[in-house]
Every structure is written in C-alpha cells, then in structure tokens.
Amino acid sequence: MLNFKKIAIALVFSCLFFAVDKLSYIYPIGDLNITPWNPPAALEVLFLFWAGNSWMTWVYLTLGLSDSLVRGTLFLSPAVVLGNAVLVTCYAAIALTLRWTLAGRTALRNRHDVFLLGAVILCGALFTAMAYVGTQTWIGVLSTHDFLGAVHRFFIGDLLGLMVLLPLFFVAADKRRHMQYLQMFRSVLFWVLMLGLAICLWLIFSLPIEDQMKYFFSLFFVLGLIAATYSLPGATLVAALIQLPLVFSATRVGVQPADLMDMQIVMLSLSLTGLIIGTVVDERLRTEERLRDSLQLVAAGELAGSLAHELHQPMSALSAYAESALMLTELQKEKMTDAQQTQLVTMLRNVVNEALRATDIVRGLRSYFISGASSLQDTSVTHLVDECVARFAHKAAKADVALVTVYTHHEDHVLVDRVQISTALGNLLKNAIDASPSGAQVTVRVNADEKQMLSIRVIDQGTLLDADAADQVFRPFYSKKKDGLGLGLSVSRSLVENNGGVLRYQAHPEKCFQILLPLGDCVDE
Template sequence: MTDMRDVHRIWRVFAFMAVYVVLDLFTGPYAAFLPNGQVWHPAAGLALVFLLLEGNKALLPLLLTIVLAQWLAPFPVENTVNTLLPGLMPVLAYVATAHALRRGLPDGGFFADHRSLLRLTGVIVAGALFGTLLHTGALVAISGNTQILSVDVLIRYWMAEIAGMLIGMPLFYLLCREDSRADFVQAVCKRETLSCALAISVILAGAWLRPDDRILTFYLLFLPLAWAAARQGMAGVIVAAVVLEAGVTTAILLAGWPGPQMPDVQVLLLTLTLAGFLTGVAVDRSRRASAELRQSLRLAAAGEMAGALAHELNQPLTALSAYGSACARLIESNGDDALLRKTVGAMVAESRRASDVLKRLREFFRSGSTALEPLPVARLIAAATAPFVERARLRGVEFVVAPAPEACLLGDRVQLEIVLRNLLSNAFEEVEQASIASPRVVVESGAGDGWAWIRVRDSGSGIPNKIRARLFEPFVSMKASGMGLGLAISRVIIETHGGTLTVEAGTHGILKIRLPLDAGDVETSDDPH
C-alpha cells in the first residue's frame, strides 16, 4: 500500500512539472518580453494547488520546475541570467498564499458560500501583489533598470498573476483531487459546456472583427458565463472562465492587442469571472439546500418506519429473553449442563442487547436524544469487533484490529456500537464475495487535535464514483437486497454526536468516523493518512 502511494505521488510530481513547464513557456515571465506583455499566468494557479495538496513536500519540486521552465524559455540571451532569480521570487508568494488559504479555508471549502469565495479572492489578490513586488524588485536589483517599476508594468504582471490563480486554481484543484475529479468531469461533460465554449468563441471573434467596439463587445461575455453558472453551477462557470481566458490569450498571441489596453481588458474579464463565480456559488447552495431537504424528508420517513419496526420487534425480543431466563432456571433446578447453560446465557444476553439497541433507536428517532457517557475508544472498538472475530475465522477473512489509542469519547455506547457494527457488517459482506481473492478487513484508530477517528477498510472492489456522492442518502444501496438505511442512519447518529462519517477515495472501500474527544482528553496519535 505504501509503495503504491509513493508511486502515485512521484507520478503526480512529474505530471505537475510537465504541465507547469508547458504553461509557463506560453504565459510565464517570458511573455513580459513580448510586445503585449503577460495576459494571464495559469501556472501560478497550478503551483498554488500543488502547494495546497502536497504541503511542504512540494517546495523542492516547485523550485526545480521553475528553474527548468526558466532554462527552457526562449529569453533573450542577455536576460537569461537576470531573470532566473526574479523568476524564483514569486515562490515565496505562492507559499504564503497557500498557507493563508489552508488556515482560512480548511478542507478546500473555497466555494462553500459567498464569504468563502470573497475570502479566496482577497487572499489571491494580496498574494499576487506580494509576488509582483518580489519579482519586479528582484529584477530592478539585478538589472538596475528602474523603468520596470512603472505602474503599467506592475499592473500587467499583477493582473496576470491574479487571473492565473483565481481562474486556473479552481480547475486544477478539482481535477487533482480524487474525491472531486469524477463529479467535476461528469458535471462538465455535457452539451451545455460545448455550447458555452462556442458562444464565448463567437463573441471573441466578433470583438476582434470590430476593433472599435471591442471593450463593449466583451460585456456580452457575461451571458455565457451566467448561462454556465445557472445550468451547471460552479463546475460550469469554472470551465467557461478558463475557456474565456484561454481564448483571449490565444487571440492576443496570434492577432496582437495594444499593450496599454491590456490591464483594462483583464480587469473587465476578472470582474465578469467573479460575477459568474458568485452566481455559480448561489446556484450550488440552492441545489445543496434542495437536496438536503429531500434527504431530510426521506430520512424522516425512514425514521418513522424504523421506529415502528423497533416497537413491533421489541415485544418478541422481550418474550425471547424471558423464555431464555426460564430455561436457565430450569437447568439449575434439574441438573447442571455447563455447555447448555452457557448457550442459553448467550441467547439471553444477545436478546437483551438487541432489545436495548431497538429501545435506543426508537428513542433516538422519536426525540433525537442520546445517553452520553465517557467511552474509551479501545472499549468501543473491542465491543463492536468481538462478534466478527468468529465470523472472520469461519469465512476465511483476514480481520485486523490495530491497537486503539488511550483516548476517551463522550457518546452513547449503544448507538456508536450500532454504527461501527454496521460498517463492519458491510465490509465483511463485500469481501465475502467469491470474486475477492484475498478477503481482508482492517480497523484502524487514532486521536489528535481534540478528535478521535476510526477507519474501516476492506479489500473489496470499492465504491463506484456514481454512488459515492449519494452513499449516505436513504434508500441508496450497493446491495440488491439492501434497503439503503444503514449508512443513512449511521451518519445521522455520528452527526448527532458532533462528528462526521465520510467515505475516503481509494481503490477499496474506506469509511472513516471522526468524533470529538471528551473534554480534558489530551491523547494524541496522528492519522497516518
């Protein structure tokens, strides 16, 4: 497993280097020596994504990539050495920008709402200005040419960096993350995307055919951007914005554009793009709210059904427990059979546990109440995994339970056991299929930063991308005979405890529970993944 992760990381590094060099050759600092200067710098957005995803490990590959791009760029001979150090200076700005985004917008919530989008824009604008001052300052210090500090040159470089990060970064970020790539590709692989791209191309062609009215014609570009946002949300407007910038850059490089007007054009394009982003965020939020409402209604119906089932099943389970207790008393009075007494005792214990589970579920769906108590993580895992040890032995499944941390939760023991046993049951059902060559189920856990986590991994075929986004919705199941309620109920229970239940990207099934630790618990054990 570790070797494969290393191979994937090496592949990502080389892919990043190749794409960055190609983008930088056409739109990087070399373009500053062209008559029209830089238009936009998408390589800056790619560098920002690389730093966000890889952290400090990305710094050395990024520096080497920029040096390679500088070496391959067709600079005038007298400028080759003079531009090497200034070309490296914006890396400081990229690192600072990535750090600010990671702290201010954790978990990549760049487009969660309008506030996050505006915060992203503000950080990028400030980071681009910082990089511009570093780059031009280094150029002046090395060459002694103070004309580089002219307002026009500074604004051009600044606008190019802003456009590269604000427009390029969202596209690269969604494509590089495994948990968002499939959904993004599915969202944009539609005829609306091609129609928007065609509309943008027609408007740009009209702008170049009517040079006197170019600026006015550019305002028409908001129509396809708004259409993409309304039809496809942020995914559509991100692609439309990239097509827009790429079209303008291509037209400038091929047909030429008067340099002094470029800052005005870029400001207009950025304003239109930001308006499209704001519209896309509003559309996505509306769709999420509608989907959450539908899910709540379906879960409410499932809760009523589960409550009714719990009520109906509780009576026969109580009778079963009573009959088992009577059998135990008869055994004691008529002769002691150790094996029979043990079997009857296990039957009574399991019937009481089942009755307790149903009682807690009925109370939970009726009032949402939980019986909170200090609960060690190790004890929770031991209780939930115990019934599966014998099952693993009989079915030939390798069942691995990693050592649990000495951390304590504040939760409802019965409800949390229900969730963990449900995840384990699903994992065992997946690996017990005949097509799985080496059936394996692994339970890992740890604690740190005020949270405990429990991960259940199996060696099954994994969760299809088309189901992953809807996995926790009621009545969505990967099994032909499944009702699709187990994971939905499990997620509600975990969220009621203030935690999260998520599916992690991978070739096999990986589900992770995160729960807050009990106050005062300081045990730390970093998540290796």
C-alpha cells in the same frame, strides 16, 4: 529512484509553458516577464502544487530557457538569473500556501475553499509583482519612475492568469464533478449558450478596439446564465475560453497597451462574477443534495420505526420462551449430567440476554426514529467498549482479526444514551472487522481529546478510503459492500450527534473512525 511519470509530466509542462509563454508575450515592458496577461504563472503554480517544491529547479530552468527562446535574452544575465529566482520562489510559496489552505485537496468544495483560493491568488500576485519589479528596479533594468506602472501591469497579468486557470484546474480535477461535466456536455442548452457566447465574442471583437468596451456587458449576461445553470464547472470553463479571443484581438494592429489593460480588467471582473455566481449555485445544489439525503434518512427512519414496532412482540415472545425453557430445564435436570445441564443453561441464558438486549435496541431505536428522543444516563465508557468488543469477539475470530482495546483516559463516565452509542460503536467495529485482511488487528483506543471531549477511535488496517468515498461514506444508502444497505454509518452518525457527539473519518496518522463524546463539564455548559 527516478519517477518516470513525473519526468514525463515535467516535460509536458515545459513544452506547454513555452507555447503559452509565446502566445501571451504581448506588449511587454522591455524584455521582461511584465505583460498584460500572464497565464504561464498559473502553469508554474499548478505544476509546483502537484509535483512539490523539490521541482523548483526544473521550473527555474524552464523559465530561463523560455526567456532565451521567446524573448531572446541571455540566460545568465542578471535580470534573468535574479528575476527568475524571485518568480520561482514566489510561485512556489503560492503553491505551498494552497496545499496548506486546501489541505492538499485538488478540489473546491464550498464557498470557504473558493474564498481561500481567491485570497491566496490576490495576495500572491501582489507580492510577486512587487518583489519581481522591485528586483528589476534594484539592479537597474527598470527606472524608479516606471515602478508603479510595471507593478500594476504585472499584478493584473498574473492575477488574471491565476484567477482564470487555477479555479478551472481545481474544479476539473475534482472527481465528484466529473458527472457534472458529463451532464453539461450532453445538454443541448449548454451548446446553445456556447453558440450565443461565440456570436457575442465574434460581434465584439470584430468591432474597432475603441468600441469593444461598449458591448462587453453582453458577455456578463451569457456567462451569468451558464454559471447559474451549470455552477462552477460551467463558469470556470467559459471564463477560460473567453481569454482566447482576447489574446488574438490584442495582436491586431492599432491595439494600445492601455486599451488592452482596460479589457483585461473587465475580463477579470467577468471571471470573478462567474466564479461568485457559480459558487452560490454550487452551494444551492449541495443544499439540495443534503436535503435529499435527509429525506432518504427520514424514510429509512419511518421504515425502521415500523419494523421496530413489528419486531417488539416477537422479541418479547422469544425472551418468554427462553425463560420457560430455563424453568423446564430445572424440572428435567435429573435426566442430564452436570456438564450438559450447565451448557444448556448457559446457552439459554445467552438467548434470554440477547433477546432482552435486542428488545432494548428496538425500543430505543424506535423512540429515536419517531421522536429523536434519547434516554441519557451516566455510562462507563470502559464497560460500554468492553461489552461491544465482547459481542464481536466471535466474528473477529472467524475473520482471523485480533481485537485490542487501549485505555488512556482518566474521566470514564459520560452522559449518553447507552443503547444509541453502543449501536453506533457496534457498527464501527463490524465495519472495521469486515475491512481488515486476515491476520490484521482492530484497535479501539479511548482517550481524552481536546476541548473536554472523550475520544473513541476504531482503528483498522484495511485499505484507506479514497477522497470521493471519504466524502460520501456518511451519506444514506452509500455502500461499496456487495450486500450492504449503506445505512450503518449514516445512522451511526445521527445517533452520535443525537447525544451531542461527533462521528468522523480520519486517514492520518492512521485509518480510523472516531467518536467524540462530551464529558461532564462540557455537558453542564
């Protein structure tokens, strides 16, 4: 079945490719794709990253048609047929590597992602340059004397095109950064800095080509200010905008390829500087965000500690009253039938048990929020899970959701705070039931995971979390529920981590929240 959306985007890609290829076809070596600036390479990588390598044929045909329209070369000439096949294969390999290294995410979230992107671009551009120029040399289009010079020019052109456009795409495509862009465009300071950048560019490119290099340092100053103020969104946007006057300047009479190559190398250094500064500032902003989350959690902990102190006495009184009611029932049993007596005793005993359990929870959470203390004890995971599932059986039945437990583990005992882990697991079960449609199933699967960890997965059949929600679901006060406080998962993760474990969300192979707890051998270490 045809995907008309993809076809429409593919047509837009081809039209954009023709326009950009025409604009950047400056000082080529022969009629080949060897120019000092090659942004079409980034367009090919981005399209294949988004559409998948099944669209390599479309990219190949687009590249061949562009050669005919822009360069006037024959579509079926050996240089075009073999050269374009090499290019498309290399760019598809870069796109595939990016999908693998970034796990399919169209976002740069930390310095590790930025480093991986830079490494893939550097290695991919160098390999592509050597493969393409080597192919043209092998079929006789280029002489062996021109090999190194052609590789150098092709490498710089591809590297600059990829290094400018790919970070811009990955930052702009991140939904979490849309608010950053909105705040940046609304800022008066941003437009003042952009005006300063425009003045610098006008002054530099109005000079003779031999004098332009002397004043490029001013661009580093302006770009550094924008990157330090607006992090990656500002740095990547400005790095791309600076390329436009460079292209128009290169078309002027008297500009030599060697001068243009020097300018491109400076521009590459400029883009890398902005990317590094933006990444450092971005890390600082994320650290501040985590600090705010921690402070919010501390405030919630103080509130919880205060509530625990206030609730401790009423819970103790409730338990005492229930015990007294049981004693009175014994005295009045001759006035009731056996069935009535059994039912009343059972109900009162449940009240006593739940009151005692609530008291333990309040006491345990109070100790945790005040001092972070844990009362570690040898605990049967099977018994703990069964107990939690039994507590939520009534809620699941009312929601028409089936609760299922699956045990495939051998080592059943872990050293944890029973109250804390039970509270965390209870939160997960409650959320899973709330997220499941009527007639669905919630499965608790326990098995031994890698690295001597015991895995407890709470699997539901609700809607998968989108990328933005998955990133923020453990943040304090983040909730999409109408009456939710947004503290359940945040507190649950803190409780699990306080016991040396891990709580994480997984979308594949099935939607679940997973608790990983250290087994005995791991704890001993």
